[in-house]
Amino acid sequence: MSDRILMQGNDAIARGLVAAGCAVAASYPGTPASEILASIDRWRKKCGATMHVEWAVNEKVALEIAYTAAISGLRAAVSMKQVGLNVASDPLLSAAYLGVTGGFLVVSADDPGPHSSQTEQDSRLLAMMAKVPVLDPASPAQAMALAGTGFDLSEAFRVPVMLRPTTRVCHANQDVDAPPFRPPVREARFVRDPARWAATPVYRRLLHDRLAEKVAAIAAWPATAPIRVNPDVSPAKAVVASGVAFAHARELFGELGILDRIALYQVIQPYPLHAAFIDHLRETYVEILVLEESAPVIEMQIADRHRVRGRMTGAVPGTGELLPEIVERLLSRFAGLPLPSRALPAQGGGRRPTLCPGCAHRSSFYAIRKAAPAGIYPSDIGCYTLGINLGAVDTVLCMGAAVSQAAGFDYAHRLSGKQVDIVATIGDSTFYHAGIPPLIDAVVQGARFVLVILDNGTTAMTGNQPTPGTGIGAGGETTALVDMEGLVRACGVRFCRTANPDRLPEFVTLLEEALVHARERGVAVVIARQPCAMVARIPGGKETGAIVITAECTGCRHCVDRFECPAMVFDEAANRVRIDEMTCTGCGVCVHVCPVGAIRRESAGGKRP
Amino acid sequence: MRQQIVLSGFGGQGILFLSRLLAEAAIAGGFPVLTSETHGMAQRGGVVVSHLKVGGFDSPLVRTGRADLLLVLKEENVALHREFLADGGALIVNAPVPTDAGPGVRVHAVDADALALSAGTPHAVNLILLGFALARIGGGAAGGFFCAAGEIREALSRRQGPGGSRIADALSALDLGFAHGT
Numbered sequence: 001m002s003d004r005i006l007m008q009g010n011d012a013i014a015r016g017l018v019a020a021g022c023a024v025a026a027s028y029p030g031t032p033a034s035e036i037l038a039s040i041d042r043w044r045k046k047c048g049a050t051m052h053v054e055w056a057v058n059e060k061v062a063l064e065i066a067y068t069a070a071i072s073g074l075r076a077a078v079s080m081k082q083v084g085l086n087v088a089s090d091p092l093l094s095a096a097y098l099g100v101t102g103g104f105l106v107v108s109a110d111d112p113g114p115h116s117s118q119t120e121q122d123s124r125l126l127a128m129m130a131k132v133p134v135l136d137p138a139s140p141a142q143a144m145a146l147a148g149t150g151f152d153l154s155e156a157f158r159v160p161v162m163l164r165p166t167t168r169v170c171h172a173n174q175d176v177d178a179p180p181f182r183p184p185v186r187e188a189r190f191v192r193d194p195a196r197w198a199a200t201p202v203y204r205r206l207l208h209d210r211l212a213e214k215v216a217a218i219a220a221w222p223a224t225a226p227i228r229v230n231p232d233v234s235p236a237k238a239v240v241a242s243g244v245a246f247a248h249a250r251e252l253f254g255e256l257g258i259l260d261r262i263a264l265y266q267v268i269q270p271y272p273l274h275a276a277f278i279d280h281l282r283e284t285y286v287e288i289l290v291l292e293e294s295a296p297v298i299e300m301q302i303a304d305r306h307r308v309r310g311r312m313t314g315a316v317p318g319t320g321e322l323l324p325e326i327v328e329r330l331l332s333r334f335a336g337l338p339l340p341s342r343a344l345p346a347q348g349g350g351r352r353p354t355l356c357p358g359c360a361h362r363s364s365f366y367a368i369r370k371a372a373p374a375g376i377y378p379s380d381i382g383c384y385t386l387g388i389n390l391g392a393v394d395t396v397l398c399m400g401a402a403v404s405q406a407a408g409f410d411y412a413h414r415l416s417g418k419q420v421d422i423v424a425t426i427g428d429s430t431f432y433h434a435g436i437p438p439l440i441d442a443v444v445q446g447a448r449f450v451l452v453i454l455d456n457g458t459t460a461m462t463g464n465q466p467t468p469g470t471g472i473g474a475g476g477e478t479t480a481l482v483d484m485e486g487l488v489r490a491c492g493v494r495f496c497r498t499a500n501p502d503r504l505p506e507f508v509t510l511l512e513e514a515l516v517h518a519r520e521r522g523v524a525v526v527i528a529r530q531p532c533a534m535v536a537r538i539p540g541g542k543e544t545g546a547i548v549i550t551a552e553c554t555g556c557r558h559c560v561d562r563f564e565c566p567a568m569v570f571d572e573a574a575n576r577v578r579i580d581e582m583t584c585t586g587c588g589v590c591v592h593v594c595p596v597g598a599i600r601r602e603s604a605g606g607k608r609p
Numbered sequence: 610m611r612q613q614i615v616l617s618g619f620g621g622q623g624i625l626f627l628s629r630l631l632a633e634a635a636i637a638g639g640f641p642v643l644t645s646e647t648h649g650m651a652q653r654g655g656v657v658v659s660h661l662k663v664g665g666f667d668s669p670l671v672r673t674g675r676a677d678l679l680l681v682l683k684e685e686n687v688a689l690h691r692e693f694l695a696d697g698g699a700l701i702v703n704a705p706v707p708t709d710a711g712p713g714v715r716v717h718a719v720d721a722d723a724l725a726l727s728a729g730t731p732h733a734v735n736l737i738l739l740g741f742a743l744a745r746i747g748g749g750a751a752g753g754f755f756c757a758a759g760e761i762r763e764a765l766s767r768r769q770g771p772g773g774s775r776i777a778d779a780l781s782a783l784d785l786g787f788a789h790g791t
Contacts, residue, residue: 006632006642031648116648139643139669172669173629173644175636244669251667324672342674346689351619353655386653461653566654582722582731 004175009140009165012176013107014039016147017077019179022105023186024052024069026062028433029462030081031116032170033109037079038465041475047181053474055465058399058433059084063106064091067160070104071197072188075151079107082123083398087434089126092160096130097207098196099158099214102186103151106132110166112294112321118381118398120319122295127162128271131211133218134162136242136270136292138250140174146268148179149223156221157214166293168244168321215272224269226277230259237334238263238281241291242270242298248324249291249331256328258335267292273301282307289315289334293322309334355386357567358585360530361454363501365392366563366593368423368452371511375421378405380435382427383461384454389564393425400434402426407438407447414448421515422449429459429467432482436491442523443492450514451525455484455498456532464535488525495524502530504592533585545602547584547591549577552598563593610640611664612755613671615693618682620654623735627680628659630739634756634764635663645669656686663755678754680742682721682734684708699752701742703734717745719789725782733782736765740786758787 007015014036017025027037041053052069056062059080069076080088085108092106108123127134135150137143143165154161195203218224226240229250239262241249246266253259263285267273270292281288282304290299290310299310309315316322316330325344332339355362365387368377379385379393380402387393395405406424413420426435431453439451459465466472468482488496495517501507507528514524547567555575560568567584568577577598590599614631618624628644635642645660660671676693684704694700696713703721710716721737739761748757762780769776 004636006629006636008646034648139667168645168669171646171648173632173642173646174669175632175642248668248670324668324670328672342672343692345673345692350656350686350689351654351683353620353653356621356653383653582726 004177006173007140007144007176007178008035009143009169009172009174010035011039012140012144012174013079013147013163013165013170015043015178016144017105018043018047018049018051019181020103020148020151021075021182021185022051022077022151023049023074024066024076025078026054026056026065027079028056028059028062028084029459029465030084030109031462032111032165032167033079033081033084033107034462034465035170036107037474040077043181045475049181055474057468059088060091063088063095067091067095067100067104069188070100070102070154070160071098072190073102073186074188075103075186077105077107077147080109081117082108082110082121083118084108085123085126087399089130092126092132093130095160096132097204097211098199099207099211100154100160101158101191103154104160105147105150105154106160106162108162108164109170110164110294112166115167118396120294122293122297123162123164124270124297125295127164128297130160131215132160132162133157133215133224133269134164134271135224135268136164137169138243138247138266140169140172141176143169144176144179153218153221153224157218159211159214159218164243166243216275218269219272219275221269225274226268227266229253229264229266233260233263235260235262236286237261237288238265238285239289239291239331239334240265240267240281240298240302242267243293245291245293245322245327248322248327252324252328252331256331256335256337258331258337262335267298270297271301273298278302287334289330291316291322291327291330294319352389353386354389354564354566355383356533357565357583358533358587359383360456360501360528360533361387362390362563362565363504363507363530363589364425364452364454364528365390367501367504367508367511368392368425369562370508372421372423372450372515375423376409378402378409378422378424380426380430382430382454382459384425384427387425390562399430400426400438402430403435403438403442403451406449406451407442407445410447410449411445419448419519421519423452423511423515424449425452425454427460428453428455428457428469428484429465431484432468436487439488439491439493439523439525446522448518448522449524450511450518451523452511453484453488453525453527455527455529458532458535460532460534464532484527488527493523493525494521496527497525498527498529500530501528502587502589504589533587544586544588546581547579547586547588548600548602549579550598550600552596553577553594554596554598556595558595559590559593559599563590565590610755611666612662612678613676613695614661614663614678614680615671615676615690616659616661616680616682617686617690618657618735619686620657622657622682623732624657624659624682627735627739628661630761630764630768631661633768634760637764637767638756638760640664640755641666643667643669656689658690677752678742678746680738682738699746701738701745703738715746717742717790719786721786724785724789728782728785730778730782733778736779736782737786740783740788741790742786744787744790758783
């Protein structure tokens with residue numbers, strides 16, 4: 001029996017952070033980074049450390065909370081997905097100038113592909129822009145080790161450090177030897193120094209000079225220098241790789257038998273790239289292939305351009321994930337070997353993602369189309385983006401944009417003398433994250449639209465993390481609750497009503513009332529409140545009688561096309577719909593959807609098909 | 610021993626559970642292991658695929674044409690993920706009749722949906738298929754799984770703790786599949 005344990009990359013990062021004495025951790029959930037914070041709390045409980053661990057309202061707040069602990073002398077970390085780093089970029093860029101006293105790690109998880117994101121952006125570019133060092137792990141085990149290295153680097157140079165895993169590290173599992181815990185023993189002590197912590201522009205210039213000196217020194221720090229895999233050979237060509245692209249390359253070097261023909265380097269710290277390494281590459285190799293995701297961060301720092309092949313030269317594809325099949329082709333070509341004949345794995349295809357059976361968002365979207373059939377439907381980031389399948393999502397831009405885009409559509413069309421019904425949808429967690437400032441703005445500007453807040457009491461898409469309205473903290477502790485209706489009214493909204501969208505006919509009527517208000521008097525908010533079907537047993541389920549399709553079904557497809565419940569299957573041969581007993585939750589909302597009344601609930605205790 | 614396995618299904622079918630269970634059995638057997646999972650948007654009833662590499666590997670992903678085994682919990686995914694199988698690899702599929710997967714593939718089919726429904730455990734399709742696969746292609750032998758059914762039973766017990774109805778249900782699902790494979 002081995003002592004090694006299976007750890008997901010995010011779990012390994014969390015273990016690395018807690019083992020290195022992290023005292024404060026904050027996050028906002030987002031794939032592929034979501035599991036890190038809950039895992040930090042599990043490891044905290046396991047080692048008995050005293051920590052502050054929180055799901056923050058958004059990434060900017062999370063970063064500011066952790067950063068402030070780090071300027072009070074503690075080790076602190078913040079984790080997020082790459083687009084969350086956009087939200088947190090304002091404090092990050094300033095924090096780079098001011099620096100830290102305790103170690104500060106920003107974990108920003110990238111999603112080349114993208115698998116579950118709006119963009120394929122490379123957080124390392126933002127690290128470069130902020131002038132903070134960034135570490136690029138190739139595996140869960142390395143990510144765990146680099147969490148500790150990151151704290152050491154941060155404290156050695158008094159600078160924030162970024163740890164940048166990608167989906168293939170976060171959501172890989174690997175056998176690892178977990179490091180022992182070193183519980184934090186430091187005391188928080190903020191040393192007042194307004195010239196630094198509240199620096200005015202004159203001092204900022206001096207701080208910028210100091211930051212540039214730090215970056216130059218970090219580019220010579222031994223602990224994060226590139227690693228040569230095959231130091232015993234002296235070939236004319238080299239492959240320089242980082243992150244999971246290195247892992248693919250390392251495996252393929254063995255399989256292709258090119259370890260004695262081409263030098264292979266792993267870059268641990270893509271920015272700042274070690275200065276001596278850049279010189280070494282230039283002095284040693286005729287041709288250099290750079291493999292990294294997803295922007296040419298390493299490549300652009302290698303000054304001698306004519307020898308370098310990578311994303312900038314077109315040798316490596318400029319977009320998309322560097323799948324191992326692609327790396328195999330690139331290495332084969334670089335080594336002068338025959339190209340592999342196998343196709344790339346299928347991208348996409350198969351059954352599309354859909355709202356869960358029993359999900360109340362489905363009811364809300366169906367009602368929205370019923371109440372405003374010619375409307376414009378701005379939406380937002382979350383499970384409910386899948387409302388696109390129901391034809392009730394027209395736009396998805398970024399967190400909170402449903403509200404500002406609803407206002408923007410009104411202003412734009414009003415200029416042309418048009419009045420259009422606009423019904424925006426936003427989840428509760430997204431509303432708290434970034435929906436409140438645009439709602440205030442819309443009220444002040446007199447925008448005319450209906451905002452439906454889909455309040456399922458959880459951050460469902462990313463694994464049901466709590467929201468400020470859940471009343472539960474990251475460690476399961478009880479927290480204060482935010483009163484959503486009070487918050488909406490305090491933004492100046494005059495029409496704010498709450499209802500259960502699964503009571504479909506009443507909910508449609510409520511939306512029609514809200515539309516009248518919006519047309520005549522400005523923003524109306526409808527809070528569609530029903531718990532997430534993944535976490536709550538919804539009353540009125542199967543125990544009150546099974547849902548059945550009667551002989552009246554005409555095969556018109558209205559329910560499967562407009563309601564799109566996974567429990568409804570269209571039987572092409574029989575030209576009618578049937579209910580899939582394996583997936584039906586018995587919520588019964590579909591009973592109101594059938595135009596000929598062919599969907600019924602059997603009386604309790606009645607026969608089940 | 611080096612083995613590459615791809616598991617394919619829909620969100621909610623327990624693909625992640627299955628791949629972690631196999632990974633833990635690999636570690637118990639003394640093998641290094643790497644897996645890669647699907648999370649986020651794709652999990653909402655969409656296509657979910659897990660890669661599992663047992664033995665000395667660096668990359669968490671299986672390349673096309675390299676998988677020794679392909680376990681498919683939804684038959685319609687065979688067309689999507691058939692390309693992962695190596696020549697001579699085995700396809701184990703949840704289907705009433707064997708799926709045509711082209712030349713050079715050993716196909717083993719079981720109607721795990723029907724078995725799960727008749728056993729009153731609709732969520733145990735994953736373990737039924739795994740049990741079937743262990744029986745049909747063998748464990749620990751050449752061309753078979755890297756481990757035997759007994760090691761999976763032990764990994765299940767470690768994961769779910771001793772006693773209780775959950776472990777009993779899980780083990781009986783595994784046994785049900787195994788019985789249909791022998």
